[in-house]
Amino acid sequence: MPRIGLDLPSLVHAATELADTQGLEAVTLATLAQRLQIRSPSLYNHVNGLPDLRRQLALTGLAQMSEHFRHALADKSGDDAVRAFSYAYLSFARAHPGLYEAVQRAAEPDDLLLQQAGNDVVQLAVNSLEGYGLRGDEVIHMVRVIRSVLHGFVSLERQGGFGIPLDLDDTFRLLNQTFLEGLKAMQTKARE
């Protein structure tokens, strides 16, 4: 029984690598244990079963997203900020597909920590939409819109939903342009 010196962060790190290379559904206690040279019941010393492991993945995922987005948004405003957010979103999802997937599962209503981590990310999206004259609830609605656009693209791209061999980066450029134009048109309307 040579103690391996495993701790939660390195366990989650190993799980993250598994998720990003093999897909989230490949992250089982069995595969993770195998990878860590451990028997799977031993994982219960660090994590409360598979659901908890998934939650841990969501937590790191959200933290990393916040960090990534914050960095991308630094010193940006207006269209630059929106575009920066979009491209940061895309690049994160492409670089960390498994983590991205882990983040999608909704938090339990009583899981305030996970909820807060999600809110932090959403707040960054809110920041990127400053300066378009959106009032009150409009901001929230518009954040939902841009989240929809970005998540939809990322999700379809990753699932192979776009069958035709036509450059996906071109599509993403058009997507951003279309959204920005729409956003500005809404701004104009709101001013009337």
Added chain:
Amino acid sequence: MPRIGLDLPSLVHAATELADTQGLEAVTLATLAQRLQIRSPSLYNHVNGLPDLRRQLALTGLAQMSEHFRHALADKSGDDAVRAFSYAYLSFARAHPGLYEAVQRAAEPDDLLLQQAGNDVVQLAVNSLEGYGLRGDEVIHMVRVIRSVLHGFVSLERQGGFGIPLDLDDTFRLLNQTFLEGLKAMQTKARE
């Protein structure tokens, strides 16, 4: 051994109900068999294991989507057509969440039937974008954009991704307006 008179369509129908009420991940051979008052190995007389069952769900799902969208698009054009497509998309996803989820899994490269069923749905999206002066590949890119927008919204809504208690239908209205304005702006630009 009282023969139950099961056939593929009714089996898929039962699976559909399970998926729509309990979620796609609740559709296992075990639960389906239980529901049909059968032992699970007996399902192999009708379906080639769980992957094939999922494929059957995707096939019916896509067929029903095509039907639903075609009906919604009848006699519509311009903004009406785009809006009709959007609302049909949303209403389908809300009415058949399990089926919608089943449809998302990508087709194997050699699965021409499933691929065609997907293309049929995409073609309806293409139709709805007629009359915006999009040229060549622009149509395909823009279809990807609207699919992203709609899938993203539906997916986030279903996963409970929108935490704040603010009316989702309001968001969806704004989403459509924003997309339509963006679409028209792109149209204008393309004319120059």
Added chain:
DNA sequence: ATTATAAAACTAATGTCATTAGTTTTTGGC
């Protein structure tokens, strides 16, 4: 240094699920 304790590993066992092999029964066509 010694020892007590808690953490971290382990083995063994259970239950669920998908899947395969091989068996029985029914039914529809002759």
Added chain:
DNA sequence: GCCAAAAACTAATGACATTAGTTTTATAAT
């Protein structure tokens, strides 16, 4: 009535998550 194929079955295997109970090791207190 008969027979072949379809549709059900039982039995068994292997993957997985999880629980219970055991052993070892590290560390902190004496």
